[in-house]
Amino acid sequence: MQRRTFLALLAGLPLAARANTSLADLQAEAARRTKVFQAQLTQLATSQPKHIYFNAADPVIGAPKAARSVLVFTDFNCPYCRKIDPILQQVAQDGSVRFVLKWQTMMADSSADAASFALKVWQAARPNYAQVHTALLQAPIPITPQAMRAIAQQTQTEHLLQLAEPPALASSVQLGQQLRIFATPSMLIGNRVMSGMTDEATLKKAIAEWRVS
Incomplete structure (x- = not known):
């Protein structure tokens, strides 16, 4: 994570700035930006804006009034997203957590069409x-x-294919970019981003460790 943050910072600097900046300074700037980003995640997790966590346009797995809401950044063309979906379904069964699906369009050209269809x-x-x-x-x-x-x-939903793309898709993609979601599946559990495949026990542990204010 630290290496990726450092490389992202380095790529964003002009060539002249890189030439005149020491490695120590770059690392310090990366640490500063990481701290700011973590504070933003904490603020988001604490405030849980309604338009992000409780948007009626976003599909949800789990009880509508569950105590915890986890944002899931996923893609219909992502192999690991397909593998993790049954795990989300299983974890949500106890009623304590709801998974809010934020469909992304990273994996293939048809990801946007599939997500748009599902949202409609x-x-x-x-x-x-x-x-x-x-x-x-x-x-x-x-x-x-x-x-x-x-x-x-x-599924008798053919009439929905021709409707315009729902605004919720662009909002979810934009949120993923703002939260630096570069891979799917990724989940925002409290103020922690968990990326990649996981198992049921690990996911339950991460959710249990998240203190709900």
Whole structure:
């Protein structure tokens, strides 16, 4: 994490600045920015803005009134996102946590189309969402327009394919960029970003260690 932060800082500096800045100064600046970023995460986790944590346009796994809300940055074309989805479903069963899905568009050109379709189903045909969600995660990667049409036909949601892209998708992508989410799956658990594949026990432990104010 420290190395990635340092490299990101270095890449963002003009060549002249790099030439005139010592390694120690660069490391100090990286540490300063990391501290600021961590403070921003803490503020976000503490305040839990309604438009981010409780946006009705975002699909949710788990009880609507669970005590904890975890943001999940995920992509329908991401192999590890597909593997972690059943774990989220299992962890959410006890009713103590809800996973708010913030669909991303990193993995393939069709990621945006798949996420847009899923969000439209969530908003306009919610009883069909679980079936669409599962079918998209089980479709061959990368998801093709033909596969999406077949899923829409099977779930009686074909009429939603032609609707405009929901604003929630752009908002989720923008949030991912603001939080420096460079890979999926990633989760914001309290003020901690957990990236990559994990197992049920590790996820439960991370959630249990998060103190809810």
